[in-house]
Amino acid sequence: KTGVRELQNPCSFVPLTQNTTAGAGRGACKSTNFKDHVLNADSGYTVEEYDVPVTGDAWFRVHRVYRKKFCNSAQFIPVLCQHGVLQSSGAFTCTGSNSLALFLADKGYDVWLPNTRGVYMPPQTTNPNFWNYDMVDVARYDFPALIKFVTERTKRKVVYIGHSQGGAIGLVGLEQHPELNDNVGLLVGLCPALYLRRPANWLFTYILMPFSEKAKRLFGDGLFLPFVIYLHNAMPAIVYAFIACVFTRYVFGWEPEQWDPNLFVSQFVSTPSHTSARLVSGWLVMLKNGCITGWENGPRLENVRCPVAMIHAEKDTLVDCNSKLREALAAREGRLVYWGTVPNYNHIDVIWAKTAVKTVFPTVCWVIEEHYKS
Secondary structure (H helix, E strand, C coil): CCCEEECCCCCCCCCCCCCCEECCCCCCEECCCCCCCCCCCCCCCEEEEEEEECCCCCEEEEEEEECHHHCCCCCCCEEEEECCCCCCHHHHCCCHHHCHHHHHHHCCCEEEEECCCCCCCCHHHHCHHHHCCCHHHHHHHHHHHHHHHHHHHHCCCEEEEEECHHHHHHHHHHHHCHHHHHHEEEEEEECCCCEECCCCCHHHHHHHCCCHHHHHHHHCCCECCCHHHHHHHHCCHHHHHHHHHHHHHHHHCCCHHHCCHHHHHHHCCCCCCCCEHHHHHHHHHHHHHCECCCCCCCCCCCCCCCCEEEEEECCCCCECCCHHHHHHHHCCCCCEEEEEEECCCCCCHHHHCCCCCCCHHHHHHHHHHHHCCC
16 A cells, blocks of 8 residues: 545545544544544644555555745744554644644644554554564664655654653664764654653553463454454543543553543544554563563663654653763764653653643744754
């Protein structure tokens, strides 16, 4: 599957067969469809959808959001926003006018929102081979496919913004493919999942951590927890959103105090999203080890040459923004251009907090303006 497809309704990622209800604030939207993402904004945005091939039958979907009035401006830099585990491109649009994707588009950037494999349910979903990948595979195969795809179409270096797993994919991908540094003008990590903390709850402490090496047997070889799909389709959106919120709050420490309550359903319309059981099993092992695979003896960043900025959250219970990472990034002169911590934010707040539009997002834009190398 290749090529570009302009959606019939250029203001929405929601499927045309589904009904949506506008919530509070521009861009707030509710959808009961698990496969698709929500972007309900005014007609000033153009939205495109691409399917990018990887290897064999594997592919992933990318959404593009921009304002046509900026197309010919110098500011029209391609910015890639890669989501974290169990999320999708909707993570960057679900808060509407307070979302990172629309904030960047309003500033004149060319925003690209890739989804990891399987977020959009493919016909091969019953084939275990389609789901035979983990985070390292995504960095090895999907990341270079994404960078090549976007740079060939825009003819410009990209800004890569990765939240959580997305940040790890970017750094590991550049380490494995040093030639891609020539195509990346800046990498911004938002709570990048490189060094990890074990969540302090009984599920992780007494069940998942002791048996992390055998998690693959528990979760199988295919889609991670396929019954969640049926729950989502069977339940009212608000019920499913409530369950998802309770789950992520307990397991990941995603406290909702910083969120806009009017966007509650929108935020969980695609969280959790489809992913590989092997990928989740791999993350459990990495949580037990305290770092991503290959970093047990220290950070591996010798091949990362592009400018790097890091933004962390003070109350993050999943990611450890320790001195090892900072020292490793600073070891190459001029590579670490920004390192900041947002007070009172948790892991997801850096993209979901209602105040992120005044704290994190302007900082991201400032870093791009100051340190992007064309």
